[in-house]
Amino acid sequence: MTEPASFSWPPAPIGTARLVLRESEARDRAAFVELFASPKVRAHLGGPHAREELERAVPEVPGRRPGLFVVELDGAMIGTVTLEQRDAERPGRLRPEGGCTELGYMFLPEAWGSGYAAEACAAALDWFAAACPGEPVGVCTQLANAPSMRLALKLGFTEVTRFEEFGAEQWFGAWRPVAPRLR
Ligand SMILES: CC(C)(COP(=O)(O)OP(=O)(O)OC[C@H]1O[C@@H](n2cnc3c(N)ncnc32)[C@H](O)[C@@H]1OP(=O)(O)O)[C@@H](O)C(=O)NCCC(=O)NCCS
Secondary structure (H helix, E strand, O other): OOOOOOOOOOOOOEEOOOEEEEOOOHHHHHHHHHHHHOOOOOOOOOOOOOHHHHHHHOOOOOOOOOOEEEEEEOOEEEEEEEEEEOOOOOOOOOOOOOOOEEEEEEEOHHHOOOOHHHHHHHHHHHHHHHHOOOOOEEEEEEOOOHHHHHHHHHHOOEEEEEEEEOOEEEEEEEEOOOOOOOO
16 A cells, blocks of 8 residues: 655745745634635535634644645735645545545635735645655545636646535546656
């Protein structure tokens, strides 16, 4: 069986032209609550969570786990990008035994439409390609989630399969790092 991709965590903060990707901190808590309470953000992700429940349940330092990047613009969190293990039992596979590293992304609505998600995801994929050379990455999104579909295609994901899950048609795509050119 192929071992899942592993990397040391956390990496040093990653800077892009406009953003910083870093581990989560206590000051990100309000933005985490906002992400999970937002009907717009959660429209294709099973719906929003109750704000009161989130205020109770979200830990003091939210989302601190390997593979979760907070994306910061001008010192404030605008979203998250994740690179985490996909459950081997779920449909959508990049190898016969299932399981792969999966990209996820959630941004606050005020940050949509400026290319921030694309900029952050591209940086996270670059980091992953260096940390786990040759490892592919999967992404799964509802076909009805047009902005997410546009983003996945823009990042270079290509279709592997479509399937029905959670009462909706899902699109599962793969991204493969470009092999470094031999001299
Ligand atoms: C999916 C999601 C991250 C996409 O966000 P987004 O801001 O549309 O994505 P991008 O960063 O690629 O930005 C693209 C848009 O920015 C515009 N843009 C403006 N300035 C830009 C710039 N400097 N560079 C690039 N794009 C720019 C593009 O024209 C494009 O607009 P369009 O979608 O109207 O064509 C966002 O909709 C979201 O968080 N949704 C909720 C969570 C979710 O469903 N996640 C999917 C889980 S798999």
